[in-house]
Amino acid sequence: MNGDSHPAPEQYMPHMRKLSLSDFMRPSRRTNGVGIQADETRICVVMVGLPARGKSLIASKIVRYLGWLSVTAKTFNVGQYRRLGTPNPPAEFFDVHNEEGEKLRRAAAEAAVADMIQWFSNNEGLVAVLDATNSTKARRRWIQERCDAAGIETLFVESKCDDEDLIMSNIKEVKTTSPDYKGQDPEIAAQDFRDRIRNYEKVYQTLDEDEQDLTYCKLIDVGGQVIINKLKDYLQSRVVYYLMNLHIKPRCIWLSRHGESEFNLGGQIGGDANISERGELYARKLPELVRQSTGGQQLTVWTSTLKRTIQTARFLPYEKLSWKALDELDSGVCDGLTYAEIEERYPEDFKSRDADKYNYRYLGGESYRDVVIRLEPIIMELERSENILIVTHQAVLRCIYAYFMGSSQEQSPWMEVPLHTLIKLTPRAYGTVEERWKANIPAVSTWRGKGSQAKHQDPVEHGPGGEGSDGPAESEAKDTPAK
């Protein structure tokens, strides 16, 4: 233990135990390895920073990342509580001399903290993110004392950024997406928001030597310098590790499966087949599709090491990298078989897989959970990067998609990701925007509903996939030439 920075050890009770990420991350063929939850660490991540420093984006990323690793996390956004009484406050509301505004903002913070403490007491999760400016030492001390009293650790995360371009791009983002400016003229909204920032600047106190007893992580020009103070445990260090890899510059992620492969035609899974004739047509059309969706922005292409992704990407006029970690889910002894053959040879396994597809591990192969674990370097490198187009495989794409969209473990393995379709994801402070471009080149369907052993099943015939598919709910499906 690191002196007094370590939490007091718990009393030993054989039925209680320390819960850790490894419990969730442990590969196990049919269970998710989650056991008794008793003594686990509870952490309140307290965001700190002026408006337009990417706090809400960082908060939502922490929550999605942890959820993806099976650690339940939730954002408590003080602005949402404040909006219940004051939906569209003018900049003056945030002036420190506005007593009424000050009172209402304080009440909103109290309500958010009270709900958060209740959420922890109900055992609803392990990590809460308190998303607000928390711009004064007094406010931070108050939060720390409230959390201390409730047995919750605090991890302060400050985003400090003086990069004018980045701030302006965040202001532009806020004026068009923040609920505070709903229905308002964008130019007036931007001016009001700049005034609001100035009101905060008057009282803003950065985390400094007076607060050396706090556990904190200070992100200076996110992605540039990071100062980490007195981390207390593994889960905190894991969150900070993730934050170390983030930046908050605007960028997009494109996802595409490889073009239709010869294995796809025969309904076989796995393997390292070439793309089919129609797959080749997709490969030739992909550069145009990408151009339409980028409007000329630069990007880097990542493929797996398997032939079908490399062949699909080969006409793209960008830098390319191939990653072993992007290879398709390893189907072990079932590699090269059709679903009908799998059901015939491994009937028990076929049923188990449908019962819990996320955790099912093919004999000698992998589960979706295994893929999530091996994607860790991909996610970290993605976070470090700007525009990236990933050409990969159905199961891997589902996992990456789930990371960005926050899809559940029940739903993501059943998600429909048709061949010959380009998906564009744009991370925003209040959610990820999805667009899809179809190449209009026919391909077999490789989607399979629960219980089915059909070679090529049309997901549309079976409706939105019942409980199986989470569909493009948050998305805007676009056909070429949509833009």
Add this chain to the structure above:
Amino acid sequence: MNGDSHPAPEQYMPHMRKLSLSDFMRPSRRTNGVGIQADETRICVVMVGLPARGKSLIASKIVRYLGWLSVTAKTFNVGQYRRLGTPNPPAEFFDVHNEEGEKLRRAAAEAAVADMIQWFSNNEGLVAVLDATNSTKARRRWIQERCDAAGIETLFVESKCDDEDLIMSNIKEVKTTSPDYKGQDPEIAAQDFRDRIRNYEKVYQTLDEDEQDLTYCKLIDVGGQVIINKLKDYLQSRVVYYLMNLHIKPRCIWLSRHGESEFNLGGQIGGDANISERGELYARKLPELVRQSTGGQQLTVWTSTLKRTIQTARFLPYEKLSWKALDELDSGVCDGLTYAEIEERYPEDFKSRDADKYNYRYLGGESYRDVVIRLEPIIMELERSENILIVTHQAVLRCIYAYFMGSSQEQSPWMEVPLHTLIKLTPRAYGTVEERWKANIPAVSTWRGKGSQAKHQDPVEHGPGGEGSDGPAESEAKDTPAK
């Protein structure tokens, strides 16, 4: 990409690919997943700091940790090169006004850097650690330029520490273990070493704003505050993540298997059996054994969640925590079987396991590689902690032992860890010291040589285990009452 801090993307070559930790860490039943190595990142970790700040300890920990994760790393210790010409230099040798000394020290640094660059060109590894004080900006700039020219990334790691107790304990350690003071009077050695530190202090420059273009990690009072500047990629962030969790205070780790279990008696593997009568005797004797080995130091006990470890630890008068991540390697369909039964039912598997025990994954279960991956939170929490006694299982103990002792993946799964034996590990700057205390309570042997399906095989009868066992080569075996 984070602006200009990102390395230039490589030209795309289908047969070349970006190598990442995930390639090594990917669970795969029979192979280690290592593919072509071509475009991978190469990093020189450059230690920075005054003498007695734990640099060599940190360097050796980085190398062992990465090796444990299958990333080949090596320390290049400038002192070792300098000792070739000047084996036992007095403090004056390190005076900046000593021109001859300065010349020899510079030559040693040049030789170490040249060897390191050669090592990278020979594709012998991915991470080199340059262990020296590197205490001036000029020296650091020279190293960075040499590495840049050779296409090697630099990551400067400064250990800055003003904690007098910690420095004194490091001085005490050095005077007894450093080759520089071999055969000298410890008091004279300590005085000389303090003089040497003063000579370094005269010219020492901490990493500061002049070096903002460098990628660095500054550890202030290791475990307290960490400043991270301009990380460039995943592997760097992974190394820094590890460093964030370290401290360099003296401490020990104790390892014990559970007492003999009822399954052990019948030669069955896995399960959740109770301890046997002799196992109970061990549990009752363990507190005395621990007392003998600690000399009264405090510690915390970690067990798995399985009954046999909790029962074994129950008489220990210390705080206890049980971890799911410490549960025994999951033997899947073989759980509860004897080796003879496994050979009968799964003859192919039995052979495959012996051929590559580290990577072999039981059907529906785990491999040693899987266990190493799930031990990640255990290792990080261990590094954050002080004295810890771990009561766990044979395979898990072998993995933890390999982490501390740097055992190879070929050897560690065959290592002999007898029942009813307490192992004490003391991490030192120049290696980990091992001691063993035997309880002198009989127990069956659970060690199994390659090809054997015997219930209880005596490892001694078969010699030191041939290629199978790595034995206690670096250890000092002690019987009660050894201390």
